Amino acid sequence: MESDKDQRRSNVTLKQVAERAGVHASTVSRALNAATRSMVAEDVVARVEKAAAQMGYRRDPVAASLRTGRSKLVGVLVPDIVNPVFGPILSGVSELFASQGYSVIVADVGNDENRQLELVQGLIAHRVDGLILATVSRDDPLVDYCLSRKLPAVLVNRAEMRARLPAVISDDALGMQLAVDHLVELGHRTIGHLAGPSRHSTGYLRRRGFQLAILSHGIELQDAPCQDTLAYTREEGAAATHRLLDASPNLTAIASANDLLALGAYDALRERGLSCPADISIIGHNDMPMLDLVSPALTTVRISHKQMGRQAGQLLQAAIENNDSPPHNVVLPSQLVVRASTASPRA
Amino acid sequence: MESDKDQRRSNVTLKQVAERAGVHASTVSRALNAATRSMVAEDVVARVEKAAAQMGYRRDPVAASLRTGRSKLVGVLVPDIVNPVFGPILSGVSELFASQGYSVIVADVGNDENRQLELVQGLIAHRVDGLILATVSRDDPLVDYCLSRKLPAVLVNRAEMRARLPAVISDDALGMQLAVDHLVELGHRTIGHLAGPSRHSTGYLRRRGFQLAILSHGIELQDAPCQDTLAYTREEGAAATHRLLDASPNLTAIASANDLLALGAYDALRERGLSCPADISIIGHNDMPMLDLVSPALTTVRISHKQMGRQAGQLLQAAIENNDSPPHNVVLPSQLVVRASTASPRA
DNA sequence: CTTGTCTCTGCAATCGATTGCAGAAATAAT
DNA sequence: ATTATTTCTGCAATCGATTGCAGAGACAAG
Numbered sequence: 001m002e003s004d005k006d007q008r009r010s011n012v013t014l015k016q017v018a019e020r021a022g023v024h025a026s027t028v029s030r031a032l033n034a035a036t037r038s039m040v041a042e043d044v045v046a047r048v049e050k051a052a053a054q055m056g057y058r059r060d061p062v063a064a065s066l067r068t069g070r071s072k073l074v075g076v077l078v079p080d081i082v083n084p085v086f087g088p089i090l091s092g093v094s095e096l097f098a099s100q101g102y103s104v105i106v107a108d109v110g111n112d113e114n115r116q117l118e119l120v121q122g123l124i125a126h127r128v129d130g131l132i133l134a135t136v137s138r139d140d141p142l143v144d145y146c147l148s149r150k151l152p153a154v155l156v157n158r159a160e161m162r163a164r165l166p167a168v169i170s171d172d173a174l175g176m177q178l179a180v181d182h183l184v185e186l187g188h189r190t191i192g193h194l195a196g197p198s199r200h201s202t203g204y205l206r207r208r209g210f211q212l213a214i215l216s217h218g219i220e221l222q223d224a225p226c227q228d229t230l231a232y233t234r235e236e237g238a239a240a241t242h243r244l245l246d247a248s249p250n251l252t253a254i255a256s257a258n259d260l261l262a263l264g265a266y267d268a269l270r271e272r273g274l275s276c277p278a279d280i281s282i283i284g285h286n287d288m289p290m291l292d293l294v295s296p297a298l299t300t301v302r303i304s305h306k307q308m309g310r311q312a313g314q315l316l317q318a319a320i321e322n323n324d325s326p327p328h329n330v331v332l333p334s335q336l337v338v339r340a341s342t343a344s345p346r347a
Numbered sequence: 348m349e350s351d352k353d354q355r356r357s358n359v360t361l362k363q364v365a366e367r368a369g370v371h372a373s374t375v376s377r378a379l380n381a382a383t384r385s386m387v388a389e390d391v392v393a394r395v396e397k398a399a400a401q402m403g404y405r406r407d408p409v410a411a412s413l414r415t416g417r418s419k420l421v422g423v424l425v426p427d428i429v430n431p432v433f434g435p436i437l438s439g440v441s442e443l444f445a446s447q448g449y450s451v452i453v454a455d456v457g458n459d460e461n462r463q464l465e466l467v468q469g470l471i472a473h474r475v476d477g478l479i480l481a482t483v484s485r486d487d488p489l490v491d492y493c494l495s496r497k498l499p500a501v502l503v504n505r506a507e508m509r510a511r512l513p514a515v516i517s518d519d520a521l522g523m524q525l526a527v528d529h530l531v532e533l534g535h536r537t538i539g540h541l542a543g544p545s546r547h548s549t550g551y552l553r554r555r556g557f558q559l560a561i562l563s564h565g566i567e568l569q570d571a572p573c574q575d576t577l578a579y580t581r582e583e584g585a586a587a588t589h590r591l592l593d594a595s596p597n598l599t600a601i602a603s604a605n606d607l608l609a610l611g612a613y614d615a616l617r618e619r620g621l622s623c624p625a626d627i628s629i630i631g632h633n634d635m636p637m638l639d640l641v642s643p644a645l646t647t648v649r650i651s652h653k654q655m656g657r658q659a660g661q662l663l664q665a666a667i668e669n670n671d672s673p674p675h676n677v678v679l680p681s682q683l684v685v686r687a688s689t690a691s692p693r694a
Numbered sequence: 695c696t697t698g699t700c701t702c703t704g705c706a707a708t709c710g711a712t713t714g715c716a717g718a719a720a721t722a723a724t
Numbered sequence: 725a726t727t728a729t730t731t732c733t734g735c736a737a738t739c740g741a742t743t744g745c746a747g748a749g750a751c752a753a754g
Contacts, residue, residue, distance in 0.1 A: 013710060024734050029712060036713090041732060061472050062418070063710030065409050066739045073452075073473070081441070082434040082653075084636065091428050094455045098462075103469055105420075106453040108441045115445075122450055125408050126420070263640055289431070293610055295642025306429075360740055371704050376742060383743090388702060410740035413709045698753075708742085715735090722729070 012057045021051040028052070032059065065127050072102050074316060075123035076132045077116065077142075081108040083232070083260075084288040085305050086134060089156060092309020093132055100317060102129070109135055116142060124151065130316045132156055133165075137199040152319035156312040157305070159201045159329060166319065168312040168330045172202060175301040175334040176209030177216070179255040179283045182299070182336055184217045187344045188253040188281065191219075192244045193226040194237055194265060196257035203228075206257040206285065225251070229261060237264020238271070245272065245280075252280060252345035259284035259291060259300055262341075266294070277343035287337055297339035308332060359404045368398040375399070379406065412474050419449050421663060422470035423479045424463065424489075428455040430579070430607075431635040432652050433481060436503060439656020440479055447664060449476070456482055463489060471498065477663045479503055480512075484546040499666035503659040504652070506548045506676060513666065515659040515677045519549060522648040522681040523556030524563070526602045526630045529646070529683055531564045534691045535600040535628060538566070539591045540573040541584055541612060543604035550576075553604040553632065572598070576608060584611020585618070592619065592627075599627060599692035606631035606638060606647055609688075613641070624690035634684055644686035655679060 018025040023044060030036040031048040040048075051057075065071040076093055078086045094104045105128065107119040116135065120142060123131065130152035136142060138161045146153040147164060155167035183191050193210045196203025207226055214224040227244045229236035237260060245251060245268070256262035262284035269276050276282050276296055284291065284300035291298040311330050365372040370391060377383040378395040387395075398404075412418040423440055425433045441451045452475065454466040463482065467489060470478065477499035483489060485508045493500040494511060502514035530538050540557045543550025554573055561571040574591045576583035584607060592598060592615070603609035609631035616623050623629050623643055631638065631647035638645040658677050 014712095015710080025710090026712075026735080027733060030733090033712085039732070044732085058468070058472060060710055062409055062412050062474050063739090064712075066413050066710080066741095067712045069739080071409070081438050082636075084431060084434070087429040087431070087434060090453070091455055091457065094428070094453065095457060098454070098457075098466070101469075103452050103454070103473060105450050106437070106441065107445070107450070108438055110438065110442060110445075119445070121405070125405060126450060127409050263637070266640065289429075290610070290637055290641070293613065293642070294637065294640040361742095362740080372740090373705080373742075374703060377703090380742085386702070391702085407740055410709090411742075413711095413740080414742045416709080696754085699751085701748105701750080703746105703748085705744105705746085707744090709740105712738085714737090716733105717735095718731100718733080720729100720731075722727100724725100724727075 012055045013060075014057075017048065017052050017055055017057050020055060021048045023048065032057075069127065070129050071127040073105055073126060073128045074102050074130050074132065074320075075105045075107060075120070075126075075128040077107050077109060077119065077123075077135050079109050079135045081106065081110075085157070085286055085303075088305035089134060089309040089312075092306040092311075093156075093313045094309075095306075096310050096313030096317070102317075117145065120145065124149065130154070130320045132312050132316055134158065136160060136201075138201050138204055152316060154312045154316040154319065156308055157202070161201065161204075163327050163329055166315045166327045166329065168308050168315065168332065169201065170303040170308070170334045171331045172205035173209035173212060175285060175303070176206050176255065177213040178334065178336040179285070179301055180210065180213035180217065182338065182342060183253045183255060183281060183283065184219075186253075186281065186342060189219060190223045190248065190251050191253045191255055192248060192251045193224065194240050194244070194254060194256040194258075194261040195226045195228045196232055196261070197230055198228060203257055210255055210257075229257075232258045232260050234260050234264035234267060237261030238268040239264075241265040241268035242272075245274075253342070254280060254282050256282065256284050259286045259288045259298065262298055262300070263294065277341050278346070281342040281345070283342055292339060296341045299339045299342040300337050302335045302337045304332065359402045360407075361404075364395065364399050364402055364404050367402060368395045370395065379404075416474065417476055418474040420452055420473060420475045421449050421477050421479065421667075422452045422454060422467070422473075422475040424454050424456060424466065424470075424482050426456050426482045428453070428457075432504070432633055432650075435652035436481060436656040436659075439653040439658075440503075440660045441656075442653075443657050443660030443664070449664075464492065467492065471496065477501070477667045479659050479663055481505065483507060483548075485548050485551055499663060501659045501663040501666065503655055504549070508548065508551075510674050510676055513662045513674045513676065515655050515662065515679065516548065517650040517655070517681045518678045519552035520556035520559060522632060522650070523553050523602065524560040525681065525683040526632070526648055527557060527560035527564065529685065529689060530600045530602060530628060530630065531566075533600075533628065533689060536566060537570045537595065537598050538600045538602055539595060539598045540571065541587050541591070541601060541603040541605075541608040542573045542575050543579055543608070544577055545575060550604055557602055557604075576604075579605045579607050581607050581611035581614060584608030585615040586611075588612040588615035589619075592621075600689070601627060601629050603629065603631050606633045606635045606645065609645055609647070610641065624688050625693070628689040628692070630689055639686060643688045646686045646689040647684050649682045649684045651679060 014025045018028045031040045031045045134156050159167035159169045195207040198204050225248045227240040229240045284298045287300045287302035361372045361375050365375045378387045378392045481503045506514035506516045542554040545551050572595045574587040576587045631645045634647045634649035
């Protein structure tokens with residue numbers, strides 16, 4: 001009965017170390033904690049450290065957490081862990097936190113969006129020190145919740161419109177500008193846009209970025225039709241592409257808000273017997289893995305998601321460890337990756 | 348100072364509910380816990396539940412964990428979260444556990460393999476109730492560690508050779524048999540194999556499965572050369588393919604242990620000016636996302652990784668909640684997905 | 695009416711670390 | 725030599741829930 005529990009943990013407690021070192025448990029606690037070590041005489045620290053090392057003492061974070069309220073746990077909320085952009089983000093986040101002694105709880109929202117709050121409450125119950133949210137919409141009640149709880153949180157990939165919490169995002173306007181510049185340079189004059197869901201900052205900002213970029217080239221917005229989608233999926237991309245082509249038959253290029261939408265556009269073109277890039281040039285956004293192998297290899301705008309995750313981790317750590325630093329966004333530059341899906345329009 | 352902590356948690360404690368309901372905290376604890384509810388009179392249970400609901404009481408899992416040793420946390424160790432097979436696995440695992448009130452801590456081993464033990468110790472320190480290991484080699488010290496700690500654990504994707512812990516894997520032999528059957532049926536008689544790292548069960552078993560399948564068709568093993576790789580990457584796949592083709596110039600097909608290796612084979616063929624499937628047929632393994640879009644679309648053996656994750660979750664939950672049930676493996680059937688990378692060899 | 699059996703509920707210890715407070719010892723200042 | 729100050733260490737409470745034990749009351753059996 002008891003043996004189970006005994007074996008599961010290293011079961012060396014502060015008190016045992018204290019006994020061995022001939023001091024009180026509170027002294028051991030102070031000696032082993034960097035912040036309070038200075039309160040203890042040097043020789044005692046040495047004695048305690050030796051005893052702790054000999055006995056293989058490991059501090060119990062659960063007990064510490066109960067007392068202090070801090071846990072060395074951070075929560076990450078992702079909308080869909082299967083989506084390939086979140087792998088690198090999680091990788092960046094967990095790489096950073098692992099090196100700082102934090103563990104990362106991942107909550108995958110999956111299909112039940114309205115369970116988000118519940119998931120967050122679960123994380124809070126586990127006393128996470130902070131949260132990374134990759135799920136927020138442009139004005140998200142979850143942010144209200146975090147703010148009201150004074151829970152440190154950082155947004156990643158998607159941001160709110162008003163900067164209530166720090167966010168790490170890519171430069172959506174720049175990305176679309178790069179995409180449109182490229183297409184215009186190739187000679188395209190009628191360019192469509194597959195817009196992401198407008199409730200997400202990525203969808204909204206890329207759409208605006210697209211239109212600004214179009215205008216910057218002196219093209220009329222009526223020659224730059226947009227089609228909204230409800231989700232970043234191939235199916236949505238295909239459907240929206242069909243609508244786009246139906247409405248604007250003389251379109252020669254599509255700048256997409258997302259790679260999956262762009263791949264959906266491939267599907268739609270195939271269904272219509274059109275070829276890319278001969279008939280229509282297509283450009284994606286994100287540069288998720290393996291795009292160099294699809295046919296045609298997809299020209300896209302590269303975002304370093306791993307870097308994004310790392311940055312978000314850093315910001316969150318800063319927010320956890322000192323309450324100052326006003327919420328400020330980090331905007332990472334994006335970069336055009338030209339492959340085979342874009343070409344000059346037929347003469 | 349204090350206000351921070353106060354706001355972060357719902358801060359309603361058992362004692363407060365007890366006061367409101369006019370009973371002792373221990374009674375509240377019993378009334379709110381399904382297993383002990385029967386010890387409390389019905390009317391009292393009702394009163395307690397009402398008070399708890401009114402006050403928005405939420406049990407503090409950290410405090411409970413300290414006392415009971417159980418945490419409603421499970422840990423998942425993945426070798427590389429960026430690898431697209433682990434997204435679905437994690438998704439399956441977390442879907443299952445979310446519905447059971449567990450939270451999932453994900454530890455990404457990433458590049459520092461020798462920190463595995465450290466990561467696991469961290470998870471244990473957080474008192475995870477169990478572990479899902481997607482990282483194990485064919486004979487892994489981590490398994491010893493879990494066994495010695497009596498920590499419930501389930502292997503997924505990769506298994507050990509001796510069944511010390513329950514494992515959920517795909518039927519590697521069947522998968523290779525399907526692949527070889529398909530190639531033989533197309534007329535191939537000299538078939539190479541890109542083998543995965545032999546320290547992983549997948550690499551080892553698929554290689555054996557390949558050879559068994561070859562023999563089952565009466566083909567000599569000398570007409571079925573294998574090349575080992577050190578990791579499931581495109582680079583390794585390309586390098587091994589070059590070695591394979593150098594050694595066996597009359598090869599007409601390659602059955603690969605993994606999709607990434609197969610994509611590496613694409614790279615190698617391109618470098619040599621060979622075409623797939625005209626010159627060489629290639630077949631992958633796993634059916635990771637987006638293989639239908641690569642060129643040529645990759646024929647592969649499909650494994651349902653999400654299903655694998657779910658199963659592993661179920662097994663782990665069972666292992667956590669009752670210590671019986673001998674370690675038994677669950678072998679999921681795999682399935683051939685024919686696309687464009689396989690064809691009959693040139694006459 | 696007494697004794698025994700159940701059914702509930704409360705008491706208090708416990709999980710393991712942290713920390714405010716106070717006392718002891720050592721050192722400095724007067 | 726006395727007082728003031730600093731430095732160190734121990735005491736004990738605390739975080740919030742769980743649980744073995746025992747006592748109170750209800751009720752049945754003798």
